[in-house]
Amino acid sequence: MSAPTLRVDTQDPTPPYEQLRRQLADLIHTGALQPGDRLPPLRQLAGDLGLAVGTVARTYRELETAGLVRSRRGGGTRVADQAPASSADERRQALDRHAAAYLRQARLLGADQETALDAVRRAWPADE
Amino acid sequence: MPVTVILGLLLLPLLGVALAGPSATGEPATEHIRRTTRRWRWAGLTVGATVAAVAAGQDPLGRGVLLAAPLFGLCVLAGVVAGESRVVVRPAGAARQAALETRQVRHYLPRRPIRAVTAAAGALAVLLIATTAAGSADDLGRAGRSLAYDCGEFAGGSHGPWAGSFYSFPLALVVGLGVLIAALAMYRLVGRPRPQDPAGDLLRDDAERRRSAAAVTGACGVLVTIPLIGVSLFTASGLLSNPCRPAWWTATAWVLFLLIPAWTALLGWSAVAVLNPGPHADRPTPVPA
Numbered sequence: 185m186s187a188p189t190l191r192v193d194t195q196d197p198t199p200p201y202e203q204l205r206r207q208l209a210d211l212i213h214t215g216a217l218q219p220g221d222r223l224p225p226l227r228q229l230a231g232d233l234g235l236a237v238g239t240v241a242r243t244y245r246e247l248e249t250a251g252l253v254r255s256r257r258g259g260g261t262r263v264a265d266q267a268p269a270s271s272a273d274e275r276r277q278a279l280d281r282h283a284a285a286y287l288r289q290a291r292l293l294g295a296d297q298e299t300a301l302d303a304v305r306r307a308w309p310a311d312e
Numbered sequence: 313m314p315v316t317v318i319l320g321l322l323l324l325p326l327l328g329v330a331l332a333g334p335s336a337t338g339e340p341a342t343e344h345i346r347r348t349t350r351r352w353r354w355a356g357l358t359v360g361a362t363v364a365a366v367a368a369g370q371d372p373l374g375r376g377v378l379l380a381a382p383l384f385g386l387c388v389l390a391g392v393v394a395g396e397s398r399v400v401v402r403p404a405g406a407a408r409q410a411a412l413e414t415r416q417v418r419h420y421l422p423r424r425p426i427r428a429v430t431a432a433a434g435a436l437a438v439l440l441i442a443t444t445a446a447g448s449a450d451d452l453g454r455a456g457r458s459l460a461y462d463c464g465e466f467a468g469g470s471h472g473p474w475a476g477s478f479y480s481f482p483l484a485l486v487v488g489l490g491v492l493i494a495a496l497a498m499y500r501l502v503g504r505p506r507p508q509d510p511a512g513d514l515l516r517d518d519a520e521r522r523r524s525a526a527a528v529t530g531a532c533g534v535l536v537t538i539p540l541i542g543v544s545l546f547t548a549s550g551l552l553s554n555p556c557r558p559a560w561w562t563a564t565a566w567v568l569f570l571l572i573p574a575w576t577a578l579l580g581w582s583a584v585a586v587l588n589p590g591p592h593a594d595r596p597t598p599v600p601a
Contacts, residue, residue, distance in 0.1 A: 195406040222414050224413060227503065231505060
């Protein structure tokens, strides 16, 4: 599928609503979700992930409080026209989270630190 | 009453399946969906044809014939609901995923046919309201079964059968039930999660959803157009039977006659859509959010 995918791990100590909030915030800040893009309806996303509707509703509420999305009755939830840019601290935290996830995968594959870093260097485009 | 009992007995298994869980399968996800929904659609079709045949022979006053097509459409819709319910796989593992997309009913319904079916349903509703308001009791006192007219102090008469309350109330009941089941079918097919391949990747199953949506549209088309054609013919002939009719009765009768080819064409599309709901290329895929 070409659409971005949202993932939730119910065994993760982070609550599902927070997992979803982080992923959606990252997608908005990186531009994968553009201003005006519509988020999935609450019931659809809750059904697809096997979560309670209230869990997804909390995610959307938190994003709305942060000014990243706006909800309208009958119009669904859309990315805000002027979503606040993420701060350097937020970007660093997001990078840390992704690095931790990569580290978990690398360890599962039996890679040591140098092998894992080599993989990152190989994946990094040569002209950057 | 016997029709209601037969219909209930035949629809119960389908609704039971609709409320039951999904069937176990080891087939590829989209192939399983295609086969399962097709089987249940054909089960609905078979049950519907049986119910329609039984219903048509039930009432000598024509209510059975009038309700046969709507009952057929109702059973097809129930089959679609049952099929869609069988292929729902609720996410159960620890790691779950969902596509960031907005699925809506309009993404799957065939655009032009659904407009035509909606227009036909509106025409049927207007026609039934008018014929019910104009209906009167027949010579045996059965309310809403004939059209009475008065051509002066010493001349008058009535024409029947007429689509008054005797026919319109049961017809409206069955058509209304059909619309509810169609809404349920669309809710089911839009709301079910995307299937996953053995590697855990989400799969596009929009073609299967479009097939089911086309079958729903076709069943609604059959549900509405056959009674509409019948009621139009009887209403037009009833209006023309009045020897002292006003000019607008004549005009209305001819408009009803002239619309019949359009309803027949829609019925043809609907029958094909029910029997072979192919994919519709003119519909966009669900828009990624």
